[in-house]
Amino acid sequence: MPTHYRTHTLGEIQANGADLIDSEVTVAGFMEANRGKGAICFVDLRDGTGKTQIFLKADNVGEESLDMVQRMTRESTLQFTGKVSEKRPPKLKEGETPPPPAYEVIAESVVVIAKAEAPLPLGVTDTVHVELDTRLDNRFLDLRRAHIAAMFRLRGKILQYGREALINEGFFETHTPKIVATATEGGTDLFPMQYFDTPAFLNQSPQLFKQLCMSGGLERVFEIGPAFRAEKHDTYRHLNEFISFDIECSWATDDDVMGVLERMIHHMWQSVANDEESKSYIATINEYRASKGEEPVEVIVPELPFPRVSYCDAIRIIKEKGGEIEWGDDIDAENSDLLAEDLPQFYFLPRWPMALKPFYIHHVEGEDGSTGDQLSRGFDLNFGRDELTSGGQREHRMDVLIDNLKKMDLDPEEFEFYVAGFRHGVPPHAGWGLGVERILMKLTGAKNVRETVLFPRDRKRVSP
């Protein structure tokens, strides 16, 4: 759609170039490069949709404008008006195949919209490596790099596909508060804040609220929203503010919501594999990876159902592989690597010991592990060594809920805020929370979760 500043996007110039030849257009974008040659000059112009070369001649634009463009700094925003023309093909070396026809704009006038200061703190098109810290300090420039922009556009796609899958299964999107009076889950540290005259916290999880939706009879809800954790971890997979993709589902067990999750992820992957735009983003990321000598990322659509490796089986497998672990232990990173040897992609880890799961997780009496300890209806979803999701069926029986709190040495009175919502009848329900950044890391091959967040908040970074 035309706007005040342009009649066509640069993507449109290339896509519809044959029909646009000789028509007057106004385009605008960032100047990626200029190549001066005496009385002529070439500008590589880039906008959010593509690139187009602008051809300037002193005869057309005047010497003053030509000189101004030749002196212009890279990444300045410029606006050109001129006629579309087919670009002359480059000189070919022997054996090279000619490129497909491309289109350029023969400029008749130029407007400098905003000149970029030089030098740039990071080169948008430079071939030199830039460290993540430098990139995040100058994220607005980093985002101008093709493979970075592709990553964020893919992020939007993934959220869209996730919504599609859930809405098709009868879920609807909702929102829960991020300012809370008390911890909703216990365990992790919270960021304190002041709420008028009352101390409050940034919420670490929508857990309680989405369960209250079940108590309220909303049956199938999902939320995509921020969660805040004040833990001082410093790893490739942790953030202090991340986006949690949560669902809660009534009249459902852990097995039921594992089905919802694997179908949603399958839909995400299949859509990326089939959608032209999504494929082009993956291709852009792979072009960059190739330039760095890295393996391309492959979108391998996972088969349904995902493998299910129960906690008990996981312990047995780890022991067989020589890992040091006992039934009842959490599975640490080293042992996760052992598991991932044979499970490099998605797999569920259901039926954890009750003692390793929160008080609100449901259990079925008589489902015991090899040591006779009670199993839970809590599960994780891993991709290789990394945990992407944890979920489970929730405890809807009031007496058992209170009993769970006591068994875990928690004071039921302190959890009154939680328990209160379940006193007046509640359907059996289950749900999960998926880390959006983590799943994106798996899709795009990012080695650090911060790559997948516009402005990540980590232990050391609150700005920009």
Added chain:
RNA sequence: GCCCGCUUGGUGUAGAGGUUAUCAUGCAGGAUUGUCAUUCCUGCGACCCGGGUUCAAUUCCCGGAGCGGGCGCCA
């Protein structure tokens, strides 16, 4: 919180107890009227901070700050 490592032009790097501190990219100036990773010529620009050892420290030692990797925990 624990363990390990790093810090050199705008960016990314090489390197040594005494150097004109390397290379790439960038930036500035010049040449080229169809370039396209433009090319060619000339130039510019750096040793994180504090203390110590030494004739001499950017280099070695100590401390600090910043950054990175691993772990715990988690999504």
